[in-house]
Amino acid sequence: MNNYVALCAIGAEKILGNEIKSLGYKLTSNAPGRVSFSADDDAFYRANFCLRTADRVYLEMAKYPANDFDELFDGCYAVNWQDFFEKDVRVVVDKVRTYKSKLSSEHSVQGMIQKAIYKKLGASWRITTLPESGERIDVRVYIENNTATVLLDTSGEALHKRGYRTEGGTAPIRETTAAVLLQELMWRRKTPLHDPFCGSGTIVTEAVLYAHNVAPGLGRRFAYENLAVYNPQRALEIKKLEAEKIRTDVECRITGSDIDPAQIERAKLNAEHACVTAGRALQLIGSDAKVERPEFIVSDFKDLSAPYESGLILCNPPYGERLGDEQDARKLYAEMRGLFSDFPGWNMGIITSQKSFEEDIAKKASRVKNLKAGNLDTTLYIY
Numbered sequence: 001m002n003n004y005v006a007l008c009a010i011g012a013e014k015i016l017g018n019e020i021k022s023l024g025y026k027l028t029s030n031a032p033g034r035v036s037f038s039a040d041d042d043a044f045y046r047a048n049f050c051l052r053t054a055d056r057v058y059l060e061m062a063k064y065p066a067n068d069f070d071e072l073f074d075g076c077y078a079v080n081w082q083d084f085f086e087k088d089v090r091v092v093v094d095k096v097r098t099y100k101s102k103l104s105s106e107h108s109v110q111g112m113i114q115k116a117i118y119k120k121l122g123a124s125w126r127i128t129t130l131p132e133s134g135e136r137i138d139v140r141v142y143i144e145n146n147t148a149t150v151l152l153d154t155s156g157e158a159l160h161k162r163g164y165r166t167e168g169g170t171a172p173i174r175e176t177t178a179a180v181l182l183q184e185l186m187w188r189r190k191t192p193l194h195d196p197f198c199g200s201g202t203i204v205t206e207a208v209l210y211a212h213n214v215a216p217g218l219g220r221r222f223a224y225e226n227l228a229v230y231n232p233q234r235a236l237e238i239k240k241l242e243a244e245k246i247r248t249d250v251e252c253r254i255t256g257s258d259i260d261p262a263q264i265e266r267a268k269l270n271a272e273h274a275c276v277t278a279g280r281a282l283q284l285i286g287s288d289a290k291v292e293r294p295e296f297i298v299s300d301f302k303d304l305s306a307p308y309e310s311g312l313i314l315c316n317p318p319y320g321e322r323l324g325d326e327q328d329a330r331k332l333y334a335e336m337r338g339l340f341s342d343f344p345g346w347n348m349g350i351i352t353s354q355k356s357f358e359e360d361i362a363k364k365a366s367r368v369k370n371l372k373a374g375n376l377d378t379t380l381y382i383y
Contacts, residue, residue, distance in 0.1 A: 003060035010372040012180045016053045045238045049217040052179035058151035066148035076116035082124035088134030098143045135226035156223030163220035164274035173316040178206040185349045192311030196301035198256030201267025211252045212291045215242040219277030243281040248289040257299040306343040313348040333360035348383040
């Protein structure tokens with residue numbers, strides 16, 4: 001068994017943990033923005049293919065006391081790095097985080113970890129200089145309470161980059177955040193879903209993938225493909241197993257609208273790319289079945305009305321950054337009060353960074369959930 005660490009938006013740890021458990025893996029610990037778990041070698045591939053709410057997946061290479069730089073070096077040097085890397089590898093210690101520890105200089109820790117890895121590789125391969133002409137592999141280090149955890153990146157590009165987005169438009173919501181919202185609202189595929197500010201279609205497209213049980217990573221590459229331990233045959237076997245889980249026999253009512261025709265065209269293209277990717281995965285198992293495409297229309301949200309007695313409105317309405325002025329955003333939120341009368345019997349989930357949202361919409365949420373993805377602090381208001 002191996003130890004892994006998955007990163008996520010701060011506030012999404014429980015949802016990510018539930019995802020990890022649904023894959024059959026055992027949770028071991030969590031901290032703000034990350035969840036640790038133990039799993040077999042297949043998790044190398046499955047976690048990256050399947051986790052909708054994780055930003056990255058790391059393999060834990062070592063965890064040991066690091067009260068000084070000698071201990072930091074020795075613990076890292078003890079890892080059999082030569083088993084994981086090709087001889088032309090370029091190792092980058094991309095981030096260091098320290099907390100309540102004697103070693104507090106992130107730059108110095110970064111240099112020491114880099115030195116230990118290269119010393120070990122040089123000694124193992126009996127070379128004095130590594131060519132560094134190959135693929136980049138990232139290593140991340142946490143030092144908390146004088147304990148160092150050294151992690152190897154298996155994902156590469158952040159996992160919110162599913163591969164289907166052609167062009168995001170202005171300030172799009174992350175795909176992983178959209179997946180968190182769907183699970184936070186406990187949305188089920190039989191429930192009609194509409195995004196009245198769909199933009200480039202991220203929430204709608206993620207809902208389509210979720211409803212049809214399409215693993216979000218089936219259409220992209222990962223950093224593990226550049227490691228010496230990569231087993232392409234096993235990765236393909238697992239990809240086929242995940243393709244077998246795709247549901248094309250389900251009926252869904254997933255729609256999006258936006259006042260901007262250019263955004264609607266972009267949303268249609270992104271959703272099409274996602275569905276085509278699912279179709280290619282199905283072809284791996286000899287199926288020509290197709291995933292149902294969502295419907296998008298050009299419309300001002302004020303012109304909408306509920307097509308069904310019940311459903312879910314889930315949206316990321318424009319805020320100051322996208323509208324250019326905070327007052328414009330507050331005026332928009334005040335106009336959104338009409339959604340409650342236009343969609344009676346529907347639940348609503350609205351995510352925004354605007355702190356005055358409840359005041360502007362003149363309605364107290366039944367529940368709020370704070371989420372921090374990257375540097376953006378947002379709140380999900382649930383009605």
